[in-house]
Amino acid sequence: MNKNRRSFIKELSLGVGAVATLPLVSCKTTKEAVAVKDNKAAEAKGFTGRFNMCGYAAPKLETVRVGFVGIGDRGSGAVKRMSFIEGVEITAICDIRQAALDGAQKILSDAALPKAKEFIGSDTAFKEMCDSNLVDLVYIATPWEWHVPVAVAAMEGNKHAAVEVSTAKTMEECWQIVETSERTRKHCVILENCCYDFFEMLTLSMAQNGVFGDLIHGEGAYIHDLDYWLFNKPKDEKMSDGAYTKMWRMYENERMANVYPTHGLGPICQAMNVNRGDRLDYLTSIMSNDFTLEQRIKEKAKEDPFFEKFVGKKMRGNMDIQLIRTIKGRTIMIQHDVSSPRPYSRIHMLSGTKCFAQKWPKQHLAFGHHILDKEEFKDIEEKYTPEIIRRVGAMAKKVGGHGGMDFVMDWRLIDCLRNGLPVDMDVYDAAAWSCLTPLSEWSIANRSAPIDIPDFTRGGWKTNKPVDLSLSEGGTTGVRNINKANDKGQLGME
Numbered sequence: 001m002n003k004n005r006r007s008f009i010k011e012l013s014l015g016v017g018a019v020a021t022l023p024l025v026s027c028k029t030t031k032e033a034v035a036v037k038d039n040k041a042a043e044a045k046g047f048t049g050r051f052n053m054c055g056y057a058a059p060k061l062e063t064v065r066v067g068f069v070g071i072g073d074r075g076s077g078a079v080k081r082m083s084f085i086e087g088v089e090i091t092a093i094c095d096i097r098q099a100a101l102d103g104a105q106k107i108l109s110d111a112a113l114p115k116a117k118e119f120i121g122s123d124t125a126f127k128e129m130c131d132s133n134l135v136d137l138v139y140i141a142t143p144w145e146w147h148v149p150v151a152v153a154a155m156e157g158n159k160h161a162a163v164e165v166s167t168a169k170t171m172e173e174c175w176q177i178v179e180t181s182e183r184t185r186k187h188c189v190i191l192e193n194c195c196y197d198f199f200e201m202l203t204l205s206m207a208q209n210g211v212f213g214d215l216i217h218g219e220g221a222y223i224h225d226l227d228y229w230l231f232n233k234p235k236d237e238k239m240s241d242g243a244y245t246k247m248w249r250m251y252e253n254e255r256m257a258n259v260y261p262t263h264g265l266g267p268i269c270q271a272m273n274v275n276r277g278d279r280l281d282y283l284t285s286i287m288s289n290d291f292t293l294e295q296r297i298k299e300k301a302k303e304d305p306f307f308e309k310f311v312g313k314k315m316r317g318n319m320d321i322q323l324i325r326t327i328k329g330r331t332i333m334i335q336h337d338v339s340s341p342r343p344y345s346r347i348h349m350l351s352g353t354k355c356f357a358q359k360w361p362k363q364h365l366a367f368g369h370h371i372l373d374k375e376e377f378k379d380i381e382e383k384y385t386p387e388i389i390r391r392v393g394a395m396a397k398k399v400g401g402h403g404g405m406d407f408v409m410d411w412r413l414i415d416c417l418r419n420g421l422p423v424d425m426d427v428y429d430a431a432a433w434s435c436l437t438p439l440s441e442w443s444i445a446n447r448s449a450p451i452d453i454p455d456f457t458r459g460g461w462k463t464n465k466p467v468d469l470s471l472s473e474g475g476t477t478g479v480r481n482i483n484k485a486n487d488k489g490q491l492g493m494e
């Protein structure tokens, strides 16, 4: 673990009530990663739950003052998207690189918006932002090891947190966000943009309208050949250049786990009402050997000494798979592969008693053996496209962010906060979706033995309501400067 992060966490744990006595660790071993693996163990550790956040509606905020932490490739896109949303003031920005802050200020000045206050100077400069009275929402797009420390500091500072994926790396971190959110009554939203992609929104609406009948099985994935991103260093240390700052993601590949489970899992959980009538019960996981990374590292090390530190290290296998069963007897399969040369896929397959849907490799809907033709598909689309997409879908495509889904997500988050509505992806979703990382790590290390997935809601799932796509409340947030938007980004491949 990064030394500064370790001392910050120590400092943080001294000031946060029930968490104070916890040995907060990043994941050094599988055992540590799953140390708090069930509700009983969590209670023994002091995570006793003070207030159930299921369906929680925070007090309305007419204006949402947003502070960003981590303004690299992803964070700068978020600053830009938020600049189009009415009712948002971008008041603070934080990074460890001045170039990142300069880039964000330029986005603001180009949009004729006021300059934001800068927080920089150390790895923990975000703490000052979180303690200030400048922001209502802290939007976090740092490398993974900083997600939870920043989110906890935000909630402790009386701010909502919105955290990139995957939100938490260990079971301890999963419980920590739950405990902090419950105690502070601040949201900790997982920024799972894939839930807002157009086909995923359509299938969620179809599921909610009974088109699938009962959902039986779902499949999701993150299959994305990241060779370019993993092996190309930023050209200039001060810039991220589309590559990962300080190559942080390369280090994450030393972990034998699904380190990025939520893109595939999130939309399936929403369709199956996970944490809202059903919940994840247990999983088992398997991983292939590594057939490419070690070889690529050896090749790269010949031309760049940076890669020498990885030579001879055991790297994550190419493919890992999780099989999950829900309490209501549904099954889910999740795949993760970022190092094989193959086409992109999140699969997004839903199989019900009446209908079948799959997005990759070719988007289609079917009833029994009959695969819908273009016209039939269009009819379904017209009937079931949810209100949120009708309201902001076209604008989202203009503003962009993976073809628009990122903007739909941001707009919806702000609209919920401004109208005092429950958020679509709450702290329990953040924990339940992220915990696949430590739990898959444990299962892989134990010859695919099954392991329970904790009920982070502590019973709240039984009465919690499904995600509401109707906009029967809310939907009031407008957009600004939309004529300046001109997305040239890639379509739907995050």
Ligand SMILES: NC(=O)c1ccc[n+]([C@@H]2O[C@H](COP(=O)([O-])OP(=O)(O)OC[C@H]3O[C@@H](n4cnc5c(N)ncnc54)[C@H](O)[C@@H]3O)[C@@H](O)[C@H]2O)c1
Binding pocket: 069, 070, 071, 072, 073, 074, 075, 094, 095, 096, 097, 100, 122, 123, 124, 125, 126, 141, 142, 143, 144, 146, 164, 165, 166, 191, 192, 193, 240, 242, 243, 244, 245, 246, 248, 494
């Ligand atoms: N949802 C998606 O589609 C999607 C896509 C890409 C990345 N992401 C997520 O976004 C996050 C960032 O990824 P990225 O590709 O932008 O990486 P990046 O390396 O380009 O950006 C990370 C930024 O965080 C800054 N940073 C590092 N430590 C910090 C600290 N202690 N305080 C403040 N700033 C700090 C870095 O300087 C950098 O500017 C990750 O969680 C990643 O998984 C999500």
